[in-house]
Amino acid sequence: MVADLSRFLSRRTEYTRVSIVREILKIAEGREIISLAGGLPDPASFPKKELGEIAKQVIEQHGDLALQYSPTRGIRPFREELSRFMERHGIPAKPEEILVTTGSQQAIDVVTKTLINPGDTIALGLPTYLAAINTFRVYEARFLGIPVDEEGMNTEVLEERLRECKSKGVHVKLVYTIPTAQNPSGVSMSMERRKHLLELAEEYDFLVVEDDPYSYFTFEPVEYKSLKAMDRGGRVIYMSTFSKILAPGLRIGWIAADKELTDYFELTKQHMDLHTPTLSQFIAMEALRRSVIERHLPRVVELYRRKRDAMLSAMEQHFPEGSRWAKPVGGLFIFAYLPEGIDTYKLLPKAVDRGVAYVPGNSFFVDGGGRNTLRLNFSNPPIEKIEKAISILGTLFKEALDR
């Protein structure tokens, strides 16, 4: 009712972009649509029976603590369990090097808020995770886009660009990367490039954000090591989440980094939400203690591998000649490059009309590229719907090429 609210808004509010994914989901709401646009796990993968039991016990037996305020850092016994969980997956982090966050979205926000001044430079993949880009924008970061190919972020190009920046007196503060089963490309970074990236971090004095939601469940055995495990200089800020390995509705993520840095992150988080819900932490802790997650993961892997394979073979069958994509070893997405000339952003309303939603790939490119790309989610829809949706999209794209 206040006329012209704009004079009350902060500068950063201008950078708060509407998420295209969420806008599509809104348009699609209530319509009979197959959404390949989201990043939702399959609810069939939630261990509901175990979690229901755990929640009841935790509240009845430990409610005085589980329902109470708790430390910003995260409750200590949970951080101890997390530390052991990471260790079992070859990623070293002491409990005092861990900060529990309200989902890994908050991990990205905390790190950016703590480190980035307006105008600071962040290097990231072309393409890279949309929600990270949007968060960086809110803090008015500048971007250095580095091509991602079949071996992940091209560190040769990164090195060139770092050299250019240095010669211009520009300090690249952060490199943001999802080394394993990158979102959106599905590509994993080769071991050579991982090593190279860490060497460059020392040489050019930057910190590395390793966003790792997917390495705990890969569809094939992989030999990748996490950057955190290879880090000798304390430069890697590792983050992950329970959203894909247990349940996103708990909003449990975490950061593992150099202790002094983690102390700063804790201070930043304190005024953001005091702490992550104690109850969610108790539930996740008990799920770890009772091996619910580790018993549960092979089922998730099996479920998602079948869905991925169904989507891949439907794409083989229906997508126009000249299309290409990587076969992801993990994650929830396949990212497709269509023949030049197809504009997936412009075609989206037509696709929605025919009952299918996807995310136009160009929102993942900070340089405005990728107009012929799109991201497809295979974790959420049932296999029949994946096949139907891909067939509809294939037809649509072929028609667009013919015109």
Added chain:
Amino acid sequence: MVADLSRFLSRRTEYTRVSIVREILKIAEGREIISLAGGLPDPASFPKKELGEIAKQVIEQHGDLALQYSPTRGIRPFREELSRFMERHGIPAKPEEILVTTGSQQAIDVVTKTLINPGDTIALGLPTYLAAINTFRVYEARFLGIPVDEEGMNTEVLEERLRECKSKGVHVKLVYTIPTAQNPSGVSMSMERRKHLLELAEEYDFLVVEDDPYSYFTFEPVEYKSLKAMDRGGRVIYMSTFSKILAPGLRIGWIAADKELTDYFELTKQHMDLHTPTLSQFIAMEALRRSVIERHLPRVVELYRRKRDAMLSAMEQHFPEGSRWAKPVGGLFIFAYLPEGIDTYKLLPKAVDRGVAYVPGNSFFVDGGGRNTLRLNFSNPPIEKIEKAISILGTLFKEALDR
């Protein structure tokens, strides 16, 4: 391990203050200490049996939704319940005017992030809630401190200061206030001043943040109306929390404001943590539906009234002559003004040595005042401990005066 991390930190990190309350709690950790420093509810007030049952049912029967990602705004049926709950307490807000937040700390952060540019002016009480001050500092706000007396924030003084600001071309964007049972002072704003504040908002074109954690459970019947209920101009940004009426460990807070403003808040929250934990929302929604909260509140009121009264009479008995305090109609705190010359900040280590912690009042004054004040929590400790602690403090303060 990275030498000199400071070159990686953002400017705002300098403003991220360590919370004194939390530092005291850290010092006190593991020691036999009576803490009057925190703001923790009494865990005896948590309806553990009901919440344990609700959590189990919600996960087993609605787990596909309750464990899944959900909209940034908050799940719709929960916002409908919230709207009805507020209405029962005389505070009007439609579901679409509500944003669910991860505790009311996030509500403060979202509002500040959306509205405040570095250098913008916020008017607030002398004293006022410490965590709000700290959040405002992170966004580099300037402060206009307005005295709080026995009728709440002095709106006559506010008017004078607004006039001065206007004549200097300074636009005061926000007035932050906790009208009922203010934290820390315990004072409630009179109805006359509430009306005056809203008139000033129109005249001087500012928005009002009404932080209202306490009005749902007052120890005596009160005739105050919420600012939100009196607001005709759409200028009141109302916020509250389930932390005191149900359980803080769920981290459920909310904002209710003009729809367009709430849309901006939603965009800001989106990149902060995507959404508040779905499970916490389902549990709080069911607690509302089953009237757990409304059955539960009279017990909380009874419990806290007894504790408040025990603290008040111990203070009468033990605190030095010339001390004064307001009798709070709600909330968790009593705020004491000691005779001039007593420095509660300097005396704190001595108090901790003798086994009692409190919050020195001067951290609640943005003008550096209040060195002779302190905030005392009565909700958490048992009555015997309240009495013992107040007696120890009384002795300490009298000794300090004698010297």
